[in-house]
């Protein structure tokens with residue numbers, strides 16, 4: 024009996040650990056996107072600034088995914104023979120938006136404004152990692168080719184860390200009202 | 210201690226557990242959220258950033274300026290336009306609920322043609338082209354037969370350029386039958402004002418700056434004329450002037466929300482308010498507060514109405530009448546207003562005239578700040594008494610009836626039997642956004658935009674001492690396959706060709722509106738108030754500000770009221786009620802519900818779940834009864850009773866309400882819809898079913914306080930849903946009170 028209890032306890036504990044490992048480190052790690060889009064090619068090799076495509080980042084709460092029209096603006100001419108670009112073209116011709124998969128997702132009880140952070144000159148990389156090194160967008164840092172810890176856990180403590188201390192780099196001190204409940208939950 | 214086997218087992222179980230956990234988490238993983246980009250991004254939209262469009266509220270006739278918050282093409286919130294002189298940034302609950310008009314699941318989504326029997330509700334969806342062709346073919350035939358005058362158009366009381374367009378259309382067609390109808394209207398008040406002040410319009414009641422407001426049944430904080438503006442004014446009058454707090458005396462048999470805010474409540478006997486006003490007038494003249502040369506004449510005209518005699522009829526003590534008269538004359542400025550309740554007796558006009566003259570006698574409060582500031586003359590209203598409309602219907606004079614934004618089947622007394630009369634009309638066309646009781650009876654339904662999707666303008670009556678025009682602009686694209694009313698008529702004009710092309714040459718209503726405003730601009734551009742140098746600039750400012758107003762008060766002119774002219778209009782005695790005292794012991798007073806008005810708000814769930822301010826009841830109809838009287842009759846709160854008048858009966862639960870005279874019961878108007886979408890249908894009862902068809906003969910306005918009723922307790926099922934449970938403090942000292950004597954000692 025005693026032994027059975029021990030097995031049970033071990034099973035429950037390890038089950039929880041396994042579940043959470045998946046949840047924390049593996050879920051939504053780097054979903055396959057409808058088009059094999061490479062940030063590396065765009066942001067690094069061709070040095071396109073982030074705000075060229077994510078046009079609302081300094082104007083709105085959301086940064087905005089580029090419209091299909093924006094993609095076509097360049098790809099009418101550039102690399103038209105690539106099969107991936109032809110996928111973009113086919114979306115454009117069908118007059119359908121590309122159903123990208125969201126990698127960074129905040130629950131709806133969190134109010135987050137890209138504009139505020141961009142205007143305070145927090146670099147995009149601070150939360151999104153070194154996107155220019157990624158082919159497919161991922162939330163993991165990669166060490167020796169192995170996905171490792173997340174760039175940003177998007178947990179409340181992590182937000183507050185920066186609101187309290189880290190903000191010095193950008194605004195020279197803690198964020199005003201940065202730990203107020205209503206700043207993020209409204 | 211663990212032995213080796215156990216250790217291995219533990220490790221095995223551990224890894225299996227971890228793997229299972231991992232796998233379950235994988236299975237449990239939520240579907241990934243998608244990020245859907247625009248195909249082509251609209252230029253004026255930044256996702257996540259709201260655009261605010263200034264427009265006008267059309268939930269009642271007050272014409273409050275609003276601003277609509279629109280994000281990514283969806284209307285999210287409506288607020289009062291802070292710079293608008295009527296709403297001043299405020300908005301009532303009905304205005305707030307406007308979003309649910311727009312996104313209501315009960316909206317008619319496509320044009321419909323009746324296929325089954327009339328009233329059965331069997332319709333077939335058709336295209337706009339078909340719908341408009343059916344109607345224009347009918348109109349053409351009618352005119353070719355020389356029966357152009359058989360086209361009747363019945364709308365709600367609208368103002369502005371839409372009204373002008375409809376009028377032009379009807380003129381060009383050769384019909385003089387353009388009418389407006391609404392249950393809660395101000396025809397009696399206009400008429401009374403014409404008699405007393407010589408202006409057939411609603412003046413500006415300057416509640417804001419008055420020091421004593423004597424209100425006869427005017428529930429100006431919830432429904433009367435312009436509640437948002439008056440609420441603002443009321444706040445200012447009470448608390449906005451340091452050291453000065455205006456006083457309010459409310460005279461009404463049922464304590465309304467406004468009454469509950471007043472300093473004094475005079476629970477007058479129903480139907481005698483006009484006499485009370487005359488007794489006060491008598492005391493003002495008799496007591497020497499009125500100093501005009503014709504004092505003797507006034508005294509002679511009023512001599513029948515001494516406070517002593519009137520006290521017996523009104524059940525208001527003689528001293529109290531005299532006290533009110535003295536206070537009203539001595540306080541300057543003072544203001545007397547007569548509201549919905551007094552204007553809805555069968556002698557409504559007389560009551561209002563009697564109340565109006567108080568303002569004159571007590572020191573001519575007319576044309577001064579804190580009194581009554583007459584409006585500019587407005588054109589005659591196109592109000593039609595429903596009885597004459599019904600007569601025309603029964604005589605077969607109406608060949609085609611076009612209805613817009615009006616629901617006479619629901620909003621007329623049951624005794625009118627509108628439903629039956631409509632049967633005599635060969636073609637009924639309803640331009641409506643919702644399937645209501647009247648639309649259900651029509652043959653062709655052309656669904657219209659709601660006010661958040663349409664163009665338009667509104668010339669507010671009463672203004673606020675200066676003219677106010679408010680522009681209505683589409684805040685969002687049409688949600689369904691609907692059309693603007695203006696566009697429907699412009700389209701019909703195009704189909705009918707001929708003289709119409711000359712009269713109505715525009716392509717759409719928006720263009721017509723802009724062209725009309727261009728004419729206004731060209732006519733007035735030299736005025737010093739118009740600073741814009743081009744029309745484009747003017748128009749842009751119009752749209753961004755929400756309208757145009759003059760921003761300065763006009764000094765009103767003083768008036769002189771001649772006794773002889775006024776005497777025939779004074780009340781002769783108490784208002785008459787149908788039903789004799791023995792069989793029908795209760796006076797019935799009906800009042801528009803603060804959120805449903807005449808019933809139009811009942812299909813908005815926000816309003817359904819908004820507790821009534823005085824009784825806290827939600828969702829249904831209730832019958833307000835004096836608690837002591839109820840006890841003597843063995844009636845408890847929540848008991849369903851039958852209310853019977855000589856004309857009909859309804860059932861509803863009782864709500865015990867101490868602000869009710871023992872000889873009176875009150876029922877709010879607005880519920881009891883048979884067809885009006887899922888939120889309104891089958892809730893409560895329509896108290897209008899109890900009414901005789903009585904109007905004030907001089908105006909044709911329905912008198913909804915004109916019958917007596919009897920009540921019987923029943924065992925019918927029914928439930929009173931109330932948010933507040935208990936009216937007693939139970940010793941909890943929630944409201945702390947102090948007697949006037951103590952107060953004086955303490956405050957010196």
Ligand code: SF4
Pocket residue numbers: 266267268269270271272273299300301302303304305435436437
């Ligand atoms: S009073 Fe209320 S319903 Fe009437 S126009 Fe103003 S906000 Fe709208």
